[in-house]
Amino acid sequence: MRNRGLVVVGAGLAGVAACESARREGFSGPITLIGAESHLPYDRPPLSKELLVGEASPAVPLLRERGRFTELDIDVMTDAPAVGLDTRARVVGTGKGDVPYQHLVIACGARSRELPGTSGISGIHTLRTHSDVEAVWKRLQSPVRVVVIGAGFIGAEVASAARNYGHPVTIVEAAPAPLTRSLGAEGGALVTELHAANGTELVLGVGVESMITDSTGTTVAGVKLTDGRVVDGDLVVVGIGAAPSTEWLSDTDIGLDARDGGIECDATLAVLSSAGLPVDGVWAAGDVAHWPNALFDKRMRLEHWASASEQGAAAARNAVSGSSPMPFTTVPYFWSDWYGTRIQFVGTSHADELLVQQRRDKTGGTVVLYRSGGRVAGVLTIGRPDLIMKYRRFVTAPDSWVSGVNYGADQCR
Ligand SMILES: Cc1cc2nc3c(=O)[nH]c(=O)nc-3n(C[C@H](O)[C@H](O)[C@H](O)COP(=O)(O)OP(=O)(O)OC[C@H]3O[C@@H](n4cnc5c(N)ncnc54)[C@H](O)[C@@H]3O)c2cc1C
Incomplete structure (x- = not known):
């Protein structure tokens, strides 16, 4: 077994920020960054923006080159999803063996929600990982009718990219107005005008009944809506939100939010048990973490680039500094690029x-x-x-x- 040090589960933005922050704090013990994917940590915003409209097959937008991890003496484990956690023995179980920890930061992010009944049908995609963007980019290179399910930010960015190629695009949104949770009804309506101005058809207040396949039964040919309408499409991108990647914690004493499965934290990003008590040595950061943001007197879980980075740094600082943990507060900020x-x-x-x-x-x-x-x-x-x-x-x-x-x-x- 390795020596105990800082272990970070999730080789994404929050995970990288946590590792770098620990070194900045002067932590000299071993640092292990455990990642489920085969790539070094990469950035997600470019996936639904410039990489979708690029001329070449999308490169992996690495957050840091390998040399940076070597320089900071960070052991990056790829293809090694965490599969279990023993908080008493302080060990993370991974597909590549057990990793003991002194301090643990959980930064395993979220995964795309899938539409039931769509698995195994070719031409239906979500957009969260580099392999997702590779597949969607490939389909966009030849004439294609695009249907986007969900008028959220990622769906809108995919629609925008597809219009950039000149493809016909329809967005189907079950809610009567898009983005009401993020921007309120009036704000959502203002940004939504961009779709009409750029030739994207928007169907609101109608759900998806089922997928229509071609004669082989294996490839998507359209989407049947709950009002009986059929929207033809040979590329369907499902953008109906993300769910915290916490299945691997379901048999542990980590407190998970009853609605979305995100990790419950206190104001300092210390992870709480299902009984609501801090779990010794365990912190969380990024898209996976619920915490009370004192600036707004509200519990939040943000899926924003800026807060993921700030939280990763703050969680690791609190983990390794040895002084009293500091509450984490932030003013939420996000951006999105449409047309x-x-x-x-x-x-x-x-x-x-x-x-x-x-x-x-x-x-x-x-x-x-x-x-x-x-x-x-x-x-x-x-x-x-x-x-x-x-x-x-x-x-x-x-x-x-x-x-x-x-x-x-x-x-x-
Ligand atoms: C396509 C896209 C575009 C975006 N655009 C914007 C934007 O324009 N503006 C903005 O503010 N925000 C944007 N975001 C949101 C922003 O990128 C996220 O908030 C940020 O990436 C969250 O970082 P994270 O490290 O918490 O999670 P993630 O980026 O999800 O990283 C978590 C990592 O943990 C890994 N993991 C999961 N489970 C395990 C496990 N069991 N063991 C080990 N590793 C595991 C995952 O594979 C992943 O690599 C976008 C997100 C996406 C998907």
């Missing part, structure tokens, strides 16, 4: 009121402020990448509504 327009959101969309401060035209230059009580709770910009981070300070400040509105009025003149 050449950048959509950005900072804060939270839970609001009493939305104020559209700027709406230059249908395809860009839109700024929306979200008010909760007397404070700016969130800000949405469409095609104003110059502004979003300037608004961040209003989201963190109490009673910031009036000053935020005045600031915006000035900026949006």
Whole structure:
């Protein structure tokens, strides 16, 4: 068996941030980064953006070259999914043997949700991994009718890429309005206008009844909707969200959220047991972690690049520093690129009121402020990448509504 040190499960963004943070903190013990995939850790945002429209088959967008891990003396295990955890003996079981730990950071992210009844039918894909993007990119190289199930951010980016090739695209969304959870109904409606402006058909408020296959019964030919309509399509991309990758923890005492299976943490990202008590030496970070964000007085699980990176660093710092663990807080931030327009959101969309401060035209230059009580709770910009981070300070400040509105009025003149 190896010597005990820091073990990080999940060789993604949060996992890499955790390893680097531990070394920055001066941790000199062994660090092992356990990954389920065959690649070194790679970045996900490019998968649904530039890599889908690139001229060559998508390269793996590595987060760090191998030399960086060597330099930091980090042992990266690939193709080694964690399959079990013994928190008393402090051992992670993997497909390549047991790995003992002194400190453990769980950063195993999430996996795409699949539509029931679609497995084994060729032409139906999700988009989360490099092999997913390779398969979708290949299909996009020749004429193809594209159906995207789910009008969320990843579905919208796939639609945008497909339109870039000139392919006909239909998005099918079961909810009456898209992105209401992330942007609120009004904000969701504003970004959704980009689809019509770019020739993507959007079908709202209708679910998927079944997949239609060709005469062989093995290849998709279309989608039957719950209202009886049929949308022809030979490439179907399912973008109906992600679920935390925690099946391997189901037989352990780790507390998992009853609704989505994410890992329950306290304010310092220390993992809680199913009885709600901190599990000694175990922390979590990234898409997999639920924690109370004191800035918003709310439990959150974010699927955003920025928070995954920040949480990885914070969890490892708390794990190895030896001093009292610090609460982790963040102002949620994400971006998405549709049809050449950048959509950005900072804060939270839970609001009493939305104020559209700027709406230059249908395809860009839109700024929306979200008010909760007397404070700016969130800000949405469409095609104003110059502004979003300037608004961040209003989201963190109490009673910031009036000053935020005045600031915006000035900026949006
Ligand atoms: C296609 C796509 C586009 C995105 N675009 C944006 C964007 O534009 N803006 C934005 O803010 N965010 C975006 N995101 C979200 C952002 O990329 C994620 O929030 C971030 O990658 C989360 O990092 P993570 O390390 O927590 O999880 P992940 O990136 O999911 O990494 C977790 C790793 O753990 C591995 N793993 C899982 N189970 C095990 C196990 N049992 N043992 C070992 N390893 C395991 C997984 O294989 C994976 O490699 C996008 C996500 C996707 C999928």
